[in-house]
Amino acid sequence: MEFAIVFGGRSYEHEISIVSAIALREKIEAKLIFLDREGDFYLIDKEPRAKLFSSGEYKKMPRLELKKGGFYQKGLLKEKRVEFDVAINLVHGAEGEDGHLAALFDFFEIAYIGPRVEASVMSFNKLFTKMYAKELGCNVLEYQLMRRDAISPLKFSYPVIVKPLRLGSSIGVSVVKDESELSYALDVAFEFDDEVLIEPFIEGIREFNLAGAKGSGGFIFSKLEEVQKGKFLDFEKKYMDFARDEIQEASLPDGTKERFYESFKKVYDPLFAGAIIRIDFFFHNDTIYINEINPVPGSLAAYLFENIAAVLNAVARSLPKRSKVDIEYRYINSISAKK
Known part of the structure; x- marks a missing residue:
């Protein structure tokens, strides 16, 4: 191939x-x-x-x-x-x-x-992602949408995290500790989008990354990576880490890892057929939350897989097919025949 x-x-x-x-x-x-x-x-x-x-x-x-x-x-x-x-x-x-x-x-x-068109549109918009995940029965953090022309009172206690609604990375993202920082964080986010998403920033929450795809032989999963704690994954950290050669598999109690796999399957199938995606999860009080869906992860998350070439070949052999419409001009020909 x-x-x-x-x-x-x-x-x-x-x-x-x-x-x-x-x-x-x-x-x-x-x-x-x-x-x-x-x-x-x-x-x-x-x-x-x-x-x-x-x-x-x-x-x-x-x-x-x-x-x-x-x-x-x-x-x-x-x-x-x-x-x-x-x-x-x-x-x-x-x-x-x-x-x-x-x-x-x-x-x-x-x-x-x-990702195909529908999968791209959904995952690129953080609000659509949350709506999609909730419809599938997955957990998401509470959120609040704000628009540049309609700033509303904040409904969460501080700290919170402010994100541009449509952006594929951590660009424009800020952690806001108190009211004095909110206005600046909104200004930063509005530089990139007219709408922003605000979520509670939960101290002690654990973050996990899992990449995968559905190939000719079924689902293929990467290692489940626990993100090393910082305040949050900034732009450079989030995207430059894909140059790493390997990562350590996350250590979790029996049965917990399988719960991440099941959440991934719910999100992936069938909307993301033909894609290798990475889902960023939160884990808190034994509850798994969908944070974001990355439909085109950095280097296709090659550093998370044992053999990315084998994954690519498996996906390439089972790409979704688009049916062609057989256009025969019967309607136009029938009109012409009646004249």
Whole structure:
């Protein structure tokens, strides 16, 4: 199975996507297709280095066009298709995680590993994520939605955590200890979104990460990682940790780990078919809470898996199929026949 990693994008997480792609490329054989800040695709046909992108040197490489069936490079006489079997969506943030790229792949009939449109729209919006999890019978923390043009009194006691509603990372997130810090935290979050989500910040709560997918042989789970305690996972911590080679499996009482697996299955199946996702959990007073769903985790959470290449191949063999509509023009032909 030959893969092509599509990365970059036009979001706040553009640079993180570059680092993520380089980290994943160290684990698997794959072509690299870069989506730059102008929305153009390039085939990266040399060893990727960070400066290659920041300097603009990538523009000397083959520019690609997205057409039915794949990416194409212009030649002197004819176009040449970039040969791969399955694309990997590794564009973090807007466009990669909100459904735009999934819609393009679907429209141009390109097989891909990543969240489909509906899964992207749901998981990119933290409010939709909570509503979805609750509908499935999963626990979520209490929350309050605030809009830039409709600030309402806070219904929680301090401390609280303030998050932009639609953003794929910890950018714009603040822990607020008292009323004097709330206004500034809201201003920071509103820099990135017109709506924010506020949750109680619970001291002593435990955080766990679990990645997984459903492949040709059933569910595949990563190690269950307990996040080392800080105040919260900031942007750099959350995304730069994917360069690690390995993590320690979380230590939990008998039966507890299986409860995390069951929660993951509820969230994943069938909405996230075709994707490798990571779910961030909270664990408090023996209760498991869904915190966030990361539909395109950094380096596809390769550091959490024993063998990410095997996971990719298993998912690639069981991608969801879209049924084609057979258009026969019967209605138009019947009208024409009556004239």
